[in-house]
């Protein structure tokens with residue numbers, strides 16, 4: 001197991017990331033004074049979140065918005081990453097944020113669910129309201145959620161025009177009505193002349209452009225993911241099961257401080273590599289096959305998403321090489337399109353498709369080449385408009401040949417820069433030569 005505990009891997013020495021920790025000029029509660037106070041999770045300063053709220057309020061152009069901490073979708077509670085993005089608070093179920101940019105005095109309110117001494121026994125102590133709560137959360141007005149209806153009524157009444165701003169998302173008619181939309185409608189139904197305005201582009205646009213500290217957090221997630229893939233390449237051997245290999249990967253995440261995988265790890269060998277969303281992991285891997293590992297660690301809520309496909313016995317066969325190198329050429333062609341102004345589908349995806357089709361694999365690449373990456377593995381963003389610097393996307397062409405028990409995908413995480421692009425996962429062995437050389441080293445240990 002010791003091989004898993006690597007903090008500064010050789011292949012990534014120059015990738016070591018210093019996570020910024022700006023000096024706080026407010027006196028944050030600490031020790032006993034901090035107990036039970038929700039505070040920004042991770043290394044980003046309160047000021048980062050405050051500046052994001054200010055940018056959102058500038059873009060709202062009046063009105064009042066409410067953002068809930070968690071959405072209940074299909075009976076399961078899911079953290080709303082917009083709420084995290086704007087507050088830094090990661091696990092405040094039941095909480096809500098209200099932004100009222102036109103208000104004369106208080107423009108930002110944080111609502112927390114009531115304290116219940118009996119739930120403290122189950123969920124841990126929660127602090128009462130007060131100055132320490134305001135300093136800890138970074139909000140001048142922290143209320144309990146029972147005051148949310150009256151604050152919304154009052155702030156909407158005072159806005160001009162009187163409106164709730166719904167920040168999205170827009171969902172299909174079979175999905176439950178999002179809570180924020182439901183609440184917005186109920187608020188305006190009680191104020192004659194008030195209405196709901198849709199502004200669902202603002203947050204995806206803000207979140208799509210990553211700042212320096214966000215890029216560093218994604219980089220950290222990618223570095224851990226790279227270490228996990230290197231460990232997997234060195235550990236794999238015929239006779240091992242997919243779940244044993246998944247354990248090597250996920251143990252590496254944990255051993256390097258990642259709290260959890262950013263999404264359900266995909267480890268598919270032989271025929272399973274050709275199943276795009278293969279979630280099982282029970283198969284025994286055989287000599288002569290490849291295994292496709294599509295995995296990503298999470299670091300401070302930010303996701304990595306990298307795929308490597310490698311031979312279980314350490315050497316690619318002739319046919320596997322041919323298919324692999326076609327995918328690699330498609331990957332390179334897509335990368336060459338990565339620059340400000342490029343369109344995800346028309347430029348980047350089509351460049352990969354062209355290579356794959358010209359090699360005779362038409363219809364063997366049934367998914368898109370790219371998606372946005374950030375707080376969510378499939379992050380929000382506006383895909384129809386030209387790319388801008390600060391956007392992180394994946395490049396992930398693949399060829400899937402179920403009749404040959406073969407699926408190959410190569411996925412990297414790419415930052416769009418002023419002059420073009422930077423592959424954040426470039427240090428993770430990708431070419432046949434790099435993978436075989438690493439696996440030859442690993443075979444000594446196997």
Ligand code: GLY
Nearest residue numbers: 263294305396411
């Ligand atoms: N891991 C999911 C994806 O590659 O999009």
Ligand code: MN
Nearest residue numbers: 294305306411
């Ligand atoms: Mn992936």
Ligand code: MN
Nearest residue numbers: 305394396411
């Ligand atoms: Mn992906």
